[in-house]
Amino acid sequence: MNYGVYIHIPFCRKKCFYCDFPSFAGKEKYMEDYVAALCREITMQGALLPGKAVTVYIGGGTPTTLPLKLLEKIIVQLRASFEIVNDNEFTIEVNPGTVTLAILERLHELGVNRLSIGVQSFNDNLLQRIGRVHTADTARYAVLMARQAGFANVSIDLMYGLPGQTLTILEESVMQAFELDLQHISIYGLQVEEDTVFFRQRDMGKLDLPDEDQVEQMYDYMVYVLPKHGYARYEISNFARPGFASRHNMSYWQNVPYVGLGAAAHSYYNGHRLANLQDISAYIAKLQKGEAVSFEEEIITSEISMEEFCFLALRTTKGIDKAAFSAAFHCMIESVYSDVIAAMKSKGLLVDEGGWIHLTPLGMKYGNIVFEAFLL
Amino acid sequence: MQTKNIRNFSIIAHIDHGKSTIADRLIEYTGTLSKREMEAQVLDTMDLERERGITIKAQTVRLDYTGEDGELYELNLIDTPGHVDFTYEVSRSLAACEGALLVVDAAQGVEAQTLANVYMALEHNLEIIPVINKIDLPNADPEKVKQEIEDVIGLDTSDAVFASAKAGIGIKEILDKVVEKVPAPSGDDNKPLTALIFDSYFDPYKGVIAHIRVMDGCIKKGMMLRMMATGKNFEVTDVGCFKPAPVNMEKLSAGQVGFVAGSLKNVKDVRVGDTVTSMENPAAKALEGYRGVNPMVYCGLYPVDSADYDNLKDALEKLQLNDAALVFEPETSMALGFGYRCGFLGLLHMDVVQERLEREYDLRLITTAPSVIYHVHKTNGEMLKIDNPSKLPPATEVEFIEEPYVKATVIVPNDYVGAVMEISQEKRGEFKNMDYLDVNRVMITYHIPLSEIIYDYFDRLKSATRGYASLDYELVDYKQSKLVKLDILLNAEPVDALSIIVHTERAAARGRQLAAKLKEIIPQQMFEIPIQAAVGSKIIARENVRAMRKDVLAKCYGGDISRKRKLLEKQKEGKKRMKSVGNVEVPQEAFMAILKID
Numbered sequence: 001m002n003y004g005v006y007i008h009i010p011f012c013r014k015k016c017f018y019c020d021f022p023s024f025a026g027k028e029k030y031m032e033d034y035v036a037a038l039c040r041e042i043t044m045q046g047a048l049l050p051g052k053a054v055t056v057y058i059g060g061g062t063p064t065t066l067p068l069k070l071l072e073k074i075i076v077q078l079r080a081s082f083e084i085v086n087d088n089e090f091t092i093e094v095n096p097g098t099v100t101l102a103i104l105e106r107l108h109e110l111g112v113n114r115l116s117i118g119v120q121s122f123n124d125n126l127l128q129r130i131g132r133v134h135t136a137d138t139a140r141y142a143v144l145m146a147r148q149a150g151f152a153n154v155s156i157d158l159m160y161g162l163p164g165q166t167l168t169i170l171e172e173s174v175m176q177a178f179e180l181d182l183q184h185i186s187i188y189g190l191q192v193e194e195d196t197v198f199f200r201q202r203d204m205g206k207l208d209l210p211d212e213d214q215v216e217q218m219y220d221y222m223v224y225v226l227p228k229h230g231y232a233r234y235e236i237s238n239f240a241r242p243g244f245a246s247r248h249n250m251s252y253w254q255n256v257p258y259v260g261l262g263a264a265a266h267s268y269y270n271g272h273r274l275a276n277l278q279d280i281s282a283y284i285a286k287l288q289k290g291e292a293v294s295f296e297e298e299i300i301t302s303e304i305s306m307e308e309f310c311f312l313a314l315r316t317t318k319g320i321d322k323a324a325f326s327a328a329f330h331c332m333i334e335s336v337y338s339d340v341i342a343a344m345k346s347k348g349l350l351v352d353e354g355g356w357i358h359l360t361p362l363g364m365k366y367g368n369i370v371f372e373a374f375l376l
Numbered sequence: 377m378q379t380k381n382i383r384n385f386s387i388i389a390h391i392d393h394g395k396s397t398i399a400d401r402l403i404e405y406t407g408t409l410s411k412r413e414m415e416a417q418v419l420d421t422m423d424l425e426r427e428r429g430i431t432i433k434a435q436t437v438r439l440d441y442t443g444e445d446g447e448l449y450e451l452n453l454i455d456t457p458g459h460v461d462f463t464y465e466v467s468r469s470l471a472a473c474e475g476a477l478l479v480v481d482a483a484q485g486v487e488a489q490t491l492a493n494v495y496m497a498l499e500h501n502l503e504i505i506p507v508i509n510k511i512d513l514p515n516a517d518p519e520k521v522k523q524e525i526e527d528v529i530g531l532d533t534s535d536a537v538f539a540s541a542k543a544g545i546g547i548k549e550i551l552d553k554v555v556e557k558v559p560a561p562s563g564d565d566n567k568p569l570t571a572l573i574f575d576s577y578f579d580p581y582k583g584v585i586a587h588i589r590v591m592d593g594c595i596k597k598g599m600m601l602r603m604m605a606t607g608k609n610f611e612v613t614d615v616g617c618f619k620p621a622p623v624n625m626e627k628l629s630a631g632q633v634g635f636v637a638g639s640l641k642n643v644k645d646v647r648v649g650d651t652v653t654s655m656e657n658p659a660a661k662a663l664e665g666y667r668g669v670n671p672m673v674y675c676g677l678y679p680v681d682s683a684d685y686d687n688l689k690d691a692l693e694k695l696q697l698n699d700a701a702l703v704f705e706p707e708t709s710m711a712l713g714f715g716y717r718c719g720f721l722g723l724l725h726m727d728v729v730q731e732r733l734e735r736e737y738d739l740r741l742i743t744t745a746p747s748v749i750y751h752v753h754k755t756n757g758e759m760l761k762i763d764n765p766s767k768l769p770p771a772t773e774v775e776f777i778e779e780p781y782v783k784a785t786v787i788v789p790n791d792y793v794g795a796v797m798e799i800s801q802e803k804r805g806e807f808k809n810m811d812y813l814d815v816n817r818v819m820i821t822y823h824i825p826l827s828e829i830i831y832d833y834f835d836r837l838k839s840a841t842r843g844y845a846s847l848d849y850e851l852v853d854y855k856q857s858k859l860v861k862l863d864i865l866l867n868a869e870p871v872d873a874l875s876i877i878v879h880t881e882r883a884a885a886r887g888r889q890l891a892a893k894l895k896e897i898i899p900q901q902m903f904e905i906p907i908q909a910a911v912g913s914k915i916i917a918r919e920n921v922r923a924m925r926k927d928v929l930a931k932c933y934g935g936d937i938s939r940k941r942k943l944l945e946k947q948k949e950g951k952k953r954m955k956s957v958g959n960v961e962v963p964q965e966a967f968m969a970i971l972k973i974d
Contacts, residue, residue, distance in 0.1 A: 006935055191929075216925035236928055252935050266935040273938055297938045308937060311944065347902065366902055367928035372948045375941075 001051035003269060004251040005082060007038070007074065008262035009060040010280055013098065017131035017197035018159075018190055022264035022278050023061035030280050035070045037287035038262050039077040044290075045259060046081025049269070053082045053259075055089040055248035062118075064098040068106060075110045084111075089247045091116055091155075096142035097134035104149035114246075115146050116186075119156040121165070122173040129164050131197060136176070143180045153244060155184030160218040162190050163198070163208045170218050171225075178229050183244040187222050187237050189215065219365070235316045236364055253312045255328070266297070271305070273297045302329065303376050306336060311371035319351075319358025333357070340373045377450045379631045383558045384589065385505075386454040386469055388497060389479035390487040390846065394509040397541035398479060398550070399437070399455055405547045406439040406451070408619055436575070436587050436633060437620040443555040451554055452617075452633035454574065454589075456493075461722030463850060464667055467496055468574040468649045471665055472589035472633060475503040475558030477550065478525070482508045482516035482538075486528050486813070488787040488846035494529050505553045506536040512543050528813040563630030568659040569593030569601070571628075571636070571652040576643060578697035582614060584640035585622070588652060589633045591663060596627040600655040601638065604662040608645040609655060610638035643700045669701045671719025672780070672851065673726055673830055674763035676707055676744035676873060677733070678715030680955055680964065684739055685714050691737035692716060695729060702729055707764070711871040711957045712742055712967075717764060720746075723830050742955055744873045745970045748826045751778040751854055766872035768861045771912055777859045777877075780826040782849040783808070784833075788841050790818045795840040803828035803836075804857075804879060823852060827877070831971060862887055862916075864894065865908040866960050873957075876970050887917040889973040897966045899950075900924035905960055 011031060012023045056078065063071065084090075091114040092107060104115075121127055122136040134142075139156075146154050156177060160170055177185060192198045192207070201207040210218070223233060231239035238249060251258055257269035260276060263283040267274040274294040277283045286293045298304065306329055313320040325333045334341070341357065344350035349363035349370050363370055389395035403409050439451040456469040470476065476497045480486055497504055506525050508518045522533045537553055539546025575587040588595075595601070599612045616624040617634035628634045640646055647669070651662040679688050696702050702725075707717040720726040726746060733739050752760040752768065753775045762768055784805070786796050790812070797807070797820070805822035813819055824833065829849060837845040862883055864874035874894075878886045887909030894907050898921050909917040929940060954961040965972075 189926075212922070212925040219926055252937070258935050260935060266937070268935060268937065275936075275938070304941075308941065311941075312937065365926040365928060366924070368944065368947060369902070369927060372944045372951070375944055375948050 001257060001269065002054045003051060004055040004057065004248050004256060004258035005053045005078070006258055006260045006265055007058045008260065008265040009058065009063040009066060010263050011065045012060060012062040013065050014131065014133050020193035020196050021061070024280070027280060030284065031066055031070060033284045034280060035066065035073055037284040038074060040287045041261050041293060042077045042081050045261060049259060053084045053088065055251060056084065056091070057248040058092040060093055062095040062098055063092050064094050064103065068103050072106070072110065089114055091246070091248060093118065094142065095134065096139040099142060099145065101145045101149060104145055104151070108150045113151070114153040114155070115151050116155045116157070117142055117146070120159045121162070122176040123169050126162055126165055126169060130162055140180065143182070153183050155186060155246070156182055157186045157188060159188045159190055160222060161210060161215040165210060167214065167217050167221060170221065174222070174225055184240040184246060185226060185231055187239070189219060233317055236367055250316070253316050255309055255312070267294065271300050273300060307375050310337070310374040314359055314370060315367065317358060319356050322355050322357065337374065344370050344373055379563060380560045381447060382450045382452070382561055382631045383475065383554050384452045384454065384473045384561055384633055385475040385477060385554055385558050386456050386473045387477045387479055388456070388490060388493040390481070390490045393479050393481040393484065394541050395479055398477070398507070398509065398539070399453060401541045401544060401547045402439060402453060402551065403437060403620070405551065406441045408437065408439050435620065436618045438617040438633070441551050441555070444552055449555050451551070454633065461725045465575070465648055466493060467665065468572065470497050470500045470502060472572050472574045473502055474561055475505065475554065477507050478504050479507045479509050480521055480525060482511045482518045482521050483513050485521050485524050485817070488785050488848040491529065491787070492785065492848040503558050504531055505557055506531060506533050507539050507550060508536055509539050509541055511538045512540040512545065524814055561631030563590065563592050565594050565630045567592035568657045569595065569652065569654040570659045570663055571595060572663050573646060573648055573650045573652060575648060576646040576700070578643055582637045584643050584646045585635050585637045586646045586652070588636055590628050590630050592630050593654065594627050594629040595636055601652050602655050602658060603645060603650050604653055605650040605666050606645050606647055608640070610640050612636055612638050643697050647700060669703070671701065671703055671721060672826065673720045673722055673746045673748060674717060675726060675746045676709060676712070676715050676764065677718050677730070678709065678712040678742045680740040680742055680953065682713050687737065688716065688739055691733050691739060695732060701725065709873045711873045712955060719763070740953065742964050742967055744967045745876060746830050747877065748780050748830065750859065750877060753777070765861055765875040765877045768877060771860065776856050778854040779857050779859060781823050781852050781855050782826050782829060783852045784822045784824045784829065784847060784849040786820045786837065786845055786847050787813065788818055788820070788845045790816050792841040792844060793818050793820065796820055796837060796845060799833070799836050799840055800824060803833055825857065826851070860911050863910045864890065865910060866962070867905055867958055869958050871957055873967055883911050884916050890970055891917040891919040893969045893973055894966055895919040895921055897963055897969055899961070899963070901961060
């Protein structure tokens with residue numbers, strides 16, 4: 001079995017206003033114990049799982065809030081417990097302002113070959129408004145340092161639909177991104193989630209979100225301008241130069257197994273979806289006793305498996321490989337979904353051609369309507 | 377049992393004034409059921425009744441009680457439905473009694489509905505025993521309530537019982553007063569049989585069981601009987617009384633209350649208010665007061681999933697076994713497909729039926745806005761009874777339209793008189809009367825179109841009077857009104873199920889409100905949806921549901937597919953409650969939007 005490995009670092013210097021991920025500021029005192037526990041989980045899982053890791057992704061939170069020696073410990077343990085193929089993709093998420101050239105160089109030495117930098121915007125006012133800890137200059141500097149440290153595969157995240165953001169501000173940010181000669185850009189439309197600062201601000205009527213029309217314009221602009229500058233869309237929110245689509249990212253959409261390590265991480269292998277405990281102290285305590293930290297999230301019936309195969313694959317521009325569907329489920333996709341496919345085609349959301357079923361540009365916009373239709 | 381030792385009585389009370397609890401205590405005290413056998417509320421048997429604290433079906437129980445004089449008495453308690461929708465049923469239950477307990481909450485005082493029922497009891501010459509309940513409440517003022525009963529109703533309250541059913545206070549006194557005050561029934565075993573049907577229910581093994589009060593004559597097993605109004609003949613297979621489970625007896629004699637069962641398969645043959653007589657020696661005249669079932673409110677019921685059509689029919693038929701007041705017939709809507717037009721006694725009845733269909737039969741339904749029956753006089757002299765707005769003939773063929781008016785009686789503290797009058801006026805009410813019940817309670821009477829009552833009159837009253845208003849109404853007559861049909865168009869297509877009939881002067885405002893409400897209810901879709909309100913070909917209001925700009929989840933944090941899936945499932949669940957009308961997805965509640973306008 002070849003699989004991806006995801007490692008979760010639930011620490012950050014400050015919680016961003018839009019973030020509802022399992023990540024916490026002010027819990028530095030747990031870092032040491034957490035990494036020890038994580039290493040233990042890595043050892044246990046590594047011994048359990050046959051096969052090889054093709055991709056590794058260390059995300060968070062902000063992995064680089066950990067002291068370098070702890071990060072080193074994790075990577076060393078990972079290499080000791082898992083067999084990682086030579087031609088791997090090894091990504092770490094980085095926040096501008098949390099890294100130095102020395103840290104990046106060391107990470108590169110340890111075999112990390114891809115950086116995902118959380119830039120979000122190159123507008124200082126906006127960065128402050130959404131609770132980021134860095135400025136536009138720091139972000140640019142992080143990208144330059146990455147290159148200097150030897151990284152040939154650098155990605156940034158950009159957000160749109162932010163409070164106070166206009167199309168012009170977004171355009172400026174995108175143009176600045178283009179100057180940095182990146183390999184990969186992810187775009188995220190703001191969703192105001194419960195238990196975030198933005199959610200409370202919206203409740204109090206203090207969140208100046210752009211209206212739907214403006215957000216749509218921003219979206220339209222992004223999906224137009226990125227390909228024009230050489231970043232092809234390969235998934236709803238991901239764009240890359242040729243050959244730089246994130247392999248780890250794709251594994252989520254392509255039914256490839258992945259192993260999640262660390263608090264709140266998710267795994268998918270042998271037909272099971274598992275979730276790890278979210279609570280950091282509980283996670284540490286369990287592992288100190290050598291107990292398992294994951295629990296089955298749902299039993300994947302063949303029905304669920306089919307649904308997921310489809311709605312995940314549809315997120316990619318290539319879409320569903322009909323032959324792969326037949327191979328996986330021993331039936332033609334039409335025998336299950338012919339009505340759905342016809343209905344979605346008639347709405348102009350789906351195309352069925354050359355053995356693949358994929359979203360139209362309109363379908364990308366209204367993805368949820370299509371995904372939902374594929375639920376049986 | 378000698379007739380002189382029989383007492384037939386019912387309990388009159390406003391919702392929540394403690395009727396069921398008192399009934400429970402009486403059953404307990406007389407040892408009819410042991411405490412262990414009692415459910416919390418024996419007489420309200422349907423879950424729904426218990427939840428809502430109301431009685432929908434009348435229940436009967438025979439209590440054997442040894443009085444102060446050492447004699448054994450047979451006390452028949454007939455529990456009456458406690459809601460304005462069931463006025464006729466209440467009147468038949470009262471007609472089966474010689475006395476009634478008037479239960480009034482010691483903190484709340486007399487309410488409009490209590491009053492209406494008391495007057496009805498007085499019309500039937502019942503001996504009324506005031507019971508002031510909940511005297512143990514901290515804010516109870518039994519003396520004041522006692523005075524109020526004297527002032528408002530004009531009853532002598534020197535014999536009133538102070539009670540707390542909850543605390544078991546005054547229960548024996550109630551029983552003794554019933555024995556002492558309620559007259560024994562008059563009636564002659566040797567006269568031709570007349571027995572009043574005041575309720576019925578369907579038993580899967582025995583067929584329809586009629587609740588009856590024998591006026592004259594007697595009923596024995598094996599007799600051949602006849603329903604005088606429906607003409608149905610049947611042989612008596614079982615006769616008996618309720619304790620509260622049915623117990624077979626040899627016979628029911630004049631003055632007694634109980635049940636009779638026979639080869640009765642259809643609840644429609646057993647009408648409340650009908651007279652049972654014997655075929656061999658029939659009575660010359662039926663008992664007075666029989667009235668056929670007259671639904672006052674109609675609405676369309678449609679399955680969300682058209683495959684459920686037959687299930688809906690089965691469910692309605694089953695409910696009808698126990699509910700002669702429920703009528704239905706197939707109906708087709710351009711927008712909603714195949715369904716049923718159903719008639720109800722009132723809004724509560726409608727609510728209850730709808731809820732039972734969804735709960736007990738697991739049906740997902742779309743209910744269209746309730747309508748009253750309009751008398752539409754056409755230019756060709758023909759008169760149509762229209763219970764569905766979409767069936768209204770074109771304006772050119774209509775000479776005039778009449779609509780039902782009710783006499784609405786509202787009781788409020790005098791601080792709220794202005795509010796009540798304002799709302800009633802706005803609802804096209806005609807002021808009739810105003811009486812001070814005491815220094816700070818006022819009874820106001822209006823004649824108001826029933827259609828206004830079923831919209832939101834009571835809700836408005838409640839909120840404008842901080843919940844103090846109580847309402848009772850009864851149909852008075854049909855009156856000519858300037859009415860028009862208001863149509864709603866979605867995406868330029870008229871949706872028949874959204875049509876309503878409104879007063880001409882209010883059409884524009886209603887149209888605007890309804891369009892605005894629908895805009896709130898109908899979710900954004902991939903395209904813009906114009907909502908128009910029209911009278912004839914004239915568009916009087918327009919709103920737009922803007923097109924959804926985009927709908928796609930971007931993030932997928934760390935492979936958390938389950939979360940994504942849950943979001944999609946939630947979205948799909950929401951869609952299940954929607955009906956495709958043309959190419960627009962319309963949520964269930966849109967069809968009731970007219971009721972939610974403020």
